[in-house]
Amino acid sequence: MIGSLGKKALASISLSNAVFFIIIIFGLGMSSGISVLIASVEAEKNYKKGAIIFYHGLIINFLLSILMYGAIYIFFFIFPYLGQPKNIFYETKSFLKIISISFFPWMIFEIFRKFSEGLSLIYPSFIITWISALINIIFNYLFIHGFYHFPKLGFLGVAYATLISRISMLIGIYFLLYQYKKVRNYFFYLKYYLYNKKYLKKILKIGVPSGLHMLFEMSAFSMSSFISGKCGIKELAAHQIVINLVSSTFLLCSGFSIVATIRIGNKFALQNYFELRKIGWSIIYMGIIFMSICSLLFIFFRNYIPFLYINNDKDVIKITKKIIIIASIFQLFDGIQSIIIGALRGIQDVNIPMWISFFSYWIIALPIGYFFSIYLKMGSIGVWSGLGLGITISSILLINRYNILTKKILKKN
Structure with missing residues (x-):
């Protein structure tokens, strides 16, 4: 489906994805500290401690979402100096403006996913990911070519489809997880805690190095797209x-x-x-x-x-x-x-x-x-x-x- 857009669209999507993952991958890595800590408290059945860890993970990822959204707009000033083909600059910029909004639902979804994984509940995120992938495919089909009275958006339809699928991921994971008694045991203690320095340090101690690890690895793949673009x-x-x-x-x-x-x-x-x-x-x-x-x-x-x-x-x-x-x-x-x-x-x-x-x-x-x-x-x-x-x-x-x-x-x- 995407292949039918041609090599120019593929090139624009490649650069857009490169930028997108350079910016978001650190945040995704930060979330990995949640699954490790939740796995530990699950072994001890310490529900209150688990709820506090989950809450602080939400705070961290929401703040990261704001920073990453701003980073996209900073990148627009750098792009013209990267030696990329000029005829794909404006397409890439338009694509990123749309898809960057998905930082917010995606990053919050990641906390729910890591929380779920820490409890050894693999299927909820698995099911939601596949459902969102199906939603993505459907809206790609509708938006790219403009079927059934949907606007014909070309390769920008890929960005809109991605945004819709990631919003659906967040909504779906919340309602699906709430069906599990194990999850409700933790959610029972979930409330407004302001913030606790001790728990923030615990998450950041694992999350920051994990985030940097993922950043070094995935940004290398993203930078390889810029080298290929040259x-x-x-x-x-x-x-x-x-x-x-x-x-x-x-x-x-x-x-x-x-x-x-x-x-x-x-x-x-x-x-x-x-x-x-x-x-x-x-x-x-x-x-x-x-x-x-x-x-x-x-x-x-x-x-x-x-x-x-x-x-x-x-x-x-x-x-x-x-x-x-x-x-x-x-x-x-x-x-x-x-x-x-x-x-x-x-x-x-x-x-x-x-x-x-x-x-x-x-x-x-x-x-x-x-x-x-x-x-x-x-x-x-x-x-x-x-x-x-x-x-x-x-x-x-x-x-x-x-x-x-x-x-x-x-x-x-």
């Missing part, structure tokens, strides 16, 4: 197709990461360290198997996948096929590092992984990707080669960190 619209369009493709499998694999955080966080609170280590390794092995299957499928169907997005530009299709091979190989390591990050977060180890992320992506991946793509004229293939190397280094360092840390915990106890 190589031309066709390179950028191909890059966007592959980003869209690998993002889908990464989101599926992130489910293993969530499970690792919750299960390990629970065992950590109960001081059951032997089970903690065993659970971590078992989830890592499952993630490796899953991502290996995904990688093989992408490589096998690489000649057909580009036509799902675009079918009238042979150059874009040719570039996309080559990038898919590189991305398929390295997404296995991306899945591994995602799971280990979740496992380490469960034992509240967030500072070292944050610096590993910074080193792997901003010291290794982006400089090498820039050198390959711009100076060696490799285009988006060079960008993905740099990203792949950074991902591989990150996964090796993180798995070594998890192994050493869990061994130390076992020896001490």
Whole structure:
């Protein structure tokens, strides 16, 4: 559906998504501290403490939403100096103005989602996410082409559809969670607490490093879109197709990461360290198997996948096929590092992984990707080669960190 808009629209959406995720990803990472803390209080059945943590999470994310909304407008002054194709500037600006409003419902939804995950209630957010995805698809169909008396908005229809779907996510998660007695036990103690410095510090101690970790990683992918944009619209369009493709499998694999955080966080609170280590390794092995299957499928169907997005530009299709091979190989390591990050977060180890992320992506991946793509004229293939190397280094360092840390915990106890 989006592919029918052409490579110019794909390029505009790619840059818009790059900016959007650079700004919002820190806020999403901040929310991850909630699931760890809620998993701990759930093990102790301390409902009042859990309610206070949830309340303070709402405060933090609402304030972050305001800051991130303002950051979009600051970016508009920077955009003309980034060396991007001039003919997509105004389209990108219009797209971002609409989609930035979704910061507010999305960030509040994230607190509900992390709260739910901390209680080991995975299905509510899973169901709501799929329903909102369906809503997104329907409104994309209606807004892009103007069916059934809806206005024909072109690629701006994607932004409006996204906004509507994210509002529906927030409304849906609230009503669905309220059906669970476990949730109502916490909501019973939910009231206006002003703010408590102790609980803010608890959330921020885990949330800030987690947010920075996600920021370093995801902003590297977003910056890779700008590097691809310097190589031309066709390179950028191909890059966007592959980003869209690998993002889908990464989101599926992130489910293993969530499970690792919750299960390990629970065992950590109960001081059951032997089970903690065993659970971590078992989830890592499952993630490796899953991502290996995904990688093989992408490589096998690489000649057909580009036509799902675009079918009238042979150059874009040719570039996309080559990038898919590189991305398929390295997404296995991306899945591994995602799971280990979740496992380490469960034992509240967030500072070292944050610096590993910074080193792997901003010291290794982006400089090498820039050198390959711009100076060696490799285009988006060079960008993905740099990203792949950074991902591989990150996964090796993180798995070594998890192994050493869990061994130390076992020896001490």
